Amino acid sequence: MVNSNQIIVIWFKKQELTSKAPHILVCPLDWGIGHATRCIPLIRQLTDRKVNVIMAADNRPLMLLRQEFPELPYIRFPGYRFTYPESSQMAFKMAIQAPRIMNGIRQENHKLDQIIRQYAIDAVISDNRFGLYSKRIPAIFMTHQLFIQTPNGLRFLKPLLNRQNRHYISKFTECWIPDFEDEPNLSGVLSHNNTISKNYFYIGPQTRFQFRSETAPSTVEFEILAILSGPEPQRSILEEKLLNALTMSEKKVAMVLGKPELPAEKVQKENLTIYNHLDGPSLHSLILSSAIIISRPGYSTLMDLAALGKKAIFIPTPGQTEQEYLARHCLEQKLCFYMPQDQFNLAYALNQSTDFKGLRLMPRSQLLEHRLDALMERIA
Secondary structure, eight states: OOOTTOOOEEOSOGGGOOSSSOEEEEEEOOSSSHHHHTTHHHHHHHHHTTOEEEEEEOHHHHHHHHHHOTTSOEEEOOOOOOOOOSSSOHHHHHHHHHHHHHHHHHHHHHHHHHHHHHHTOOEEEEESOTTOOOSSSOEEEEOSOSSOOOOGGGGGGHHHHHHHHHHHHTTSSEEEESSOSSSSOSSGGGSOOTTOOTTEEEOOOOOSSOOOOTTOOOOOOEEEEEEOOSSTTHHHHHHHHHHHHHHHHOSOEEEEOOOTTSOOOEEEETTEEEESOOOHHHHHHHHHTEEEEEEOOOHHHHHHHHHHTOOEEEOOOTTOHHHHHHHHHHHHTTSOEEOOGGGOOHHHHHHHHTTOOOOOOOOOTHHHHHHHHHHHHHHO
C-alpha cells in the first residue's frame, strides 16, 4: 500500500524511455475502473503511432491497465483518497471531503511537474484528474461531465460547482469529450450545451470493445450477466444483493465481480457462474453471449454496451447524481430500464425491460484520430 504522504512510486527505469518518439503520460482517475477502460482505445491508438506511452494510475484502474498492456511502463500515482458512503448521502460526503480533494489536486500538479522533468514527458492525457495540467507541455483533459448534476436539495450549489469545474478544465490545452456532438448521444445534458468552449472537442464514445455490426450473429449462453464495478463499499453491497436475487431466480446467470486484484478464477454455484474479473476479449465474448446485462450505469459501461448493441438493466450507485441522471436519460429514451438499489426487484426489472430497445451507437474513429493528429503536431 502506498504511504499517504508518498504521492508517486516510479515502477520503471528512465533508461527504458530511450526512443526519440514522443513520451505521453496517460492518467485516469481511480474512482472505479471505468476511467481506465475508456483509456484503453486511446492507448492502443498511441502505441500504433509508435508513441512511448507511460501509464499513471492507482488501485484497480492500474491493475486493469497493467493486465491490458503488460509491456508498457507505469507509475503508481495515487488519486484523491475519496471514500464513498454506505448510504446515499453522496453529496454530503463529497462536501466534507472537498478540502482533501482540492489539496490532492494541488499535490498531483506539483508531482506532475517532477515527472515531466524526470522522464521528458511531451504531453499528458488526463481522464478526470484535475491536477494534471501544465504550462510546459500540451495537457488534455478527457471527460463526459462538463455540466455537473446535483440532488434537488443542493440545487443552489450547482452554479458554483459548474463554475469550479470549468475553472479547472480551462487550465488544460484541450478538453476531449467521449461522445457525439449531435444526436443520438449517450451523455445528454452532461456534455451538451451551447456554451461549450472552442477548445472542447467531441471524440466519439471510447470503448475497449470492437463495435458489433447490425448483422453480426450472437449465441445466447446466459440469460443474465451481472457486471459489478465502482468503488467500495457500494460495489460489495450490490454484489450481495444481486447474489441473493440471481441465485433464487433459477435462470442461467453469469457474474463478473470487477476485482482485477484477485486471480482470474471461475466459480460455479448451481445456476450461477462467477468470475473475479475478465480480460477485455473474454468480457467482450461474455457480453455478446448474454441476453441482458445488469450493471451500474457508469458512462464507460454505457459506451461499452452501446458498441455491442446490448439491452441492460441499470442500478445507479446510491447518491451518485451522474449515474442517476444517465439511468433516467436511458429510461426516457426507451433504451434501458433502471431501478434504485434499495428498491431493486429482479423479476419486476426483467419484465419491464422487455419494452426497451437497448443501446446502440456506431463508431466514428476519425474523431479521435483528428485530435491525436493535432496533438502530435503540437508536440512536434
